[in-house]
Amino acid sequence: MQVAILAGGLATRLGALAQEHPKSMVQILGKPFLEYQLDFLKKGGMRDIVLCTGHLGEQIENYFGNGSRFGVSIQYSKEDRRLGTAGALKNAEDLLDDVFFTLYGDSYLFVDFRATMSFFESRNKPALMSVYKNHDKYKRSNTAVAGEFVTKYSKHEKTADIVYIEYGANIFRKQTLKMIPEGHYSLEELFPRLIERQEVLAYEVEKRFYEVGSLRLLREFEEFAKEVLSPFPR
Numbered sequence: 001m002q003v004a005i006l007a008g009g010l011a012t013r014l015g016a017l018a019q020e021h022p023k024s025m026v027q028i029l030g031k032p033f034l035e036y037q038l039d040f041l042k043k044g045g046m047r048d049i050v051l052c053t054g055h056l057g058e059q060i061e062n063y064f065g066n067g068s069r070f071g072v073s074i075q076y077s078k079e080d081r082r083l084g085t086a087g088a089l090k091n092a093e094d095l096l097d098d099v100f101f102t103l104y105g106d107s108y109l110f111v112d113f114r115a116t117m118s119f120f121e122s123r124n125k126p127a128l129m130s131v132y133k134n135h136d137k138y139k140r141s142n143t144a145v146a147g148e149f150v151t152k153y154s155k156h157e158k159t160a161d162i163v164y165i166e167y168g169a170n171i172f173r174k175q176t177l178k179m180i181p182e183g184h185y186s187l188e189e190l191f192p193r194l195i196e197r198q199e200v201l202a203y204e205v206e207k208r209f210y211e212v213g214s215l216r217l218l219r220e221f222e223e224f225a226k227e228v229l230s231p232f233p234r
Contacts, residue, residue: 008054
């Protein structure tokens with residue numbers, strides 16, 4: 001199984017912490033955040049990694065190299081301009097398998113990758129979104145689900161059925177990349193097009209997520225890492 005990590009975004013909400021480093025390289029207890037992600041992926045059997053990098057991405061490549069020191073294999077897809085989350089996948093097309101996971105470079109998730117892939121492969125659909133029943137608890141909910149399908153995805157609309165949040169571990173068939181135009185394009189634009197065609201499976205997870213997209217959330221993950229992940233395993 002392969003995973004593409006979207007690590008090319010700007011970390012504007014982290015202020016001075018990310019002015020000289022990409023978000024994935026922000027230090028948590030002496031280790032870059034991405035190292036925690038890779039350790040979790042390795043334990044989950046995910047060793048084939050494509051890193052989609054952009055802003056200050058050379059720092060990521062210099063630190064992680066081909067991934068062998070961390071027990072994984074890393075390939076890099078580099079942006080020469082901002083492409084957005086879906087545009088980054090289009091840019092990485094030549095490196096991607098026919099079916100692949102995606103993760104965001106600022107999220108720490110609790111996903112059973114094999115179970116999620118098994119569910120996906122048992123249905124003949126082009127995309128899957130992992131979802132968490134959030135009820136606006138950790139972040140604003142943005143997703144509605146009915147049965148096995150995502151029925152709505154919006155970071156702006158708020159209706160009674162939007163009680164889930166996109167958890168951050170998604171699966172795509174490579175054929176979906178044909179829907180992405182050249183240039184800047186986001187998953188926030190791609191998902192609604194697939195949802196209209198009832199082509200996005202919903203896979204519910206039970207455990208909350210962590211992320212480092214803001215100073216508050218970074219400190220929250222730091223506390224979790226201190227209690228659960230320290231001393232850092234290698």
